Amino acid sequence: MTLRSKITKFSVAILSTVTLGSTILTTAANADEIYTVKSGDTLSGIEYSLNKDTNYSKLAKANKISNVNLIYVGQKLLIKSDGEIKAATKKEVATVPATQKTASTTTTTGSSSTTSSSSSAKAWIANKESGGSYTARNGQYVGKYQLSASYLNGDYSAANQEKVANSYVSSRYGSWTAAKAFWVANGWY
Structure with a gap:
């Protein structure tokens, strides 16, 4: 099973957001994925598994990760289907109902x-x-x-x-x- 198939895909009618600490990330519906960091993960490993590329700078920058060698188990990374990751604007966050401001992930593996x-x-x-x-x-x-x-x-x-x-x-x-x-x-x- 590939890493991409283990990532939870989610779909919300208009906009999906997720809270990462004090940062809220957002993306368009039906195109986004949330990856939950597991023990042993690295940014380059995640990027390679998803895009067969080890250039993880966009991933780090979008998630405001200053030390690319330090990520935490359970940390949520928002990944757009086109690979783009961006932080939500205050206007985007305000338009999302409170019940949709966090997303939970589940991973199923055969x-x-x-x-x-x-x-x-x-x-x-x-x-x-x-x-x-x-x-x-x-x-x-x-x-x-x-x-x-x-x-x-x-x-x-x-x-x-x-x-x-x-x-x-x-x-x-x-x-x-x-x-x-x-x-x-x-x-x-």
């Missing part, structure tokens, strides 16, 4: 497509990092996923590498798919 996508991304990263070898070494980096030796605590077994890699990716990126998007954008994960 476990089989998520598992398949995750497994594919995991295999892709392992191939890029070590050619899939549990015995690969590159300085302080060890094994199939080229984890820092300090993460593995001296246990370089395949089972421990898998366990530690899953834990690392889960805590840093939220999913193997997000880790792959980051790798594609940055050349590492």
